Each structure stands twice: as structure tokens, then as C-alpha cells.
Amino acid sequence: MNHYAIGKVIDNTLFLPKDVLSMMGIKKDAYVLIEVDRHDKEAVVTRIGSADTELVEMNLILKNMPGTNAKIDTVLGDGNINILFGEGEAIDDDTYISIKMLDIKKSDMTISELCTKLRETGAVYEVELKPLDKASACHHVEDF
Numbered sequence: 001m002n003h004y005a006i007g008k009v010i011d012n013t014l015f016l017p018k019d020v021l022s023m024m025g026i027k028k029d030a031y032v033l034i035e036v037d038r039h040d041k042e043a044v045v046t047r048i049g050s051a052d053t054e055l056v057e058m059n060l061i062l063k064n065m066p067g068t069n070a071k072i073d074t075v076l077g078d079g080n081i082n083i084l085f086g087e088g089e090a091i092d093d094d095t096y097i098s099i100k101m102l103d104i105k106k107s108d109m110t111i112s113e114l115c116t117k118l119r120e121t122g123a124v125y126e127v128e129l130k131p132l133d134k135a136s137a138c139h140h141v142e143d144f
Contacts, residue, residue, distance in 0.1 A: 016045075031055055033085055033101065048084040054105040054131070055084075060118070061126040062088075064096040071121040072098065079109040079117065095125070 003023060007016045016026075026032060029051035035044045049055055062068045069088070076083060081102050088098035109117070111129050118127050 027051065046085075048101055049103055052105060053084075053103045055133075056102045056104050056111065057128075057130040057132055058098075058100045058102055059126075059128040059130075060098040060100075060124055062096045062098055063123050063125065064090050064092070064094050065123075068096060068123040069098065071123045072118065075114070075117045075121060076100075076102065079104075079114060080107045081109070081114070082106070 003020070005017045005020045007014055007020070009015070021027075024032075024045070024047050026047050027050065030047060031049035031053055033046045033048045035046070037043070060072065062072070073083070081104050083100050084103055085101040086098065087100075088096055090096050104111075104114075107114075111131060115127050115129055118124050
């Protein structure tokens with residue numbers, strides 16, 4: 001059975017009970033991914049990184065063909081880059097969109113080098129890599 005708890009919003013900041021944070025393994029300054037269903041007004045919170053995570057959001061527009069994701073994941077693996085979260089979908093017969101949250105803390109590769117390596121696969125139409133620090137990863141309600 002699921003555990004249910006009540007959080008509270010104070011001054012546009014969501015506070016979660018300590019027991020929930022403990023059960024989820026969320027410690028001070030950890031990163032969480034919040035998946036929101038706007039229609040049902042529900043959200044799922046998933047821990048994706050600890051305080052020392054060097055988080056990068058990767059947005060790709062790819063050729064929609066067999067092996068494309070394997071080429072991308074090979075570049076990431078060869079660069080010692082950890083995939084924390086990934087999602088993608090075909091937008092037409094020729095094009096696929098991929099979004100991944102990466103941890104680059106163990107990589108010697110720069111963002112620029114990663115961008116170049118991804119383009120060299122021949123599978124990528126567009127690359128966007130956004131390093132996220134604590135400030136850029138978090139937004140208050142009034143920011144939207």
C-alpha cells in the first residue's frame with residue numbers, strides 16, 4: 001500500500017514531511033524531478049540526484065530510425081555520463097524528440113565536447129545542453 005502524507009505550501013515553497021523525504025532518500029540540496037499532469041492536477045515527485053550531482057538537461061531532435069538512441073547512449077556511456085531520467089517520442093515518421101537529465105560529475109568531457117560528439121553520430125538534427133545549478137533548476141510559482 002502507498003504511503004500518504006500532507007505537505008504544505010508557504011510563500012510559494014512546497015514543504016514535504018521529513019518522513020516522506022526519508023522514505024524517498026531525499027537529502028539536503030538533492031534534485032527531484034516533478035512530473036505534472038495539468039489535466040488531473042496531480043504530480044509525481046522522483047528523486048533523481050544528490051547534492052553533488054552536476055545536472056545537465058539534454059534536449060535532442062533526432063532522426064527517427066533504428067539505433068538512434070543506442071548511438072546517443074553510447075556517446076554518453078563512453079563519456080562516463082550518467083542518465084538520470086529520459087523520455088522521448090516520435091513526432092513524425094522521420095523525427096524523434098529525446099529529453100534526458102544527465103549527471104556529468106564523473107565525466108572529463110566538456111559540454112561543448114559532448115555537443116560535438118552527439119552531432120558526430122549523424123543521428124542528431126538539433127542539440128540543446130543546459131547545465132542546471134540549484135538556482136536555475138528551481139523556480140517559484142510566481143516565476144511562471
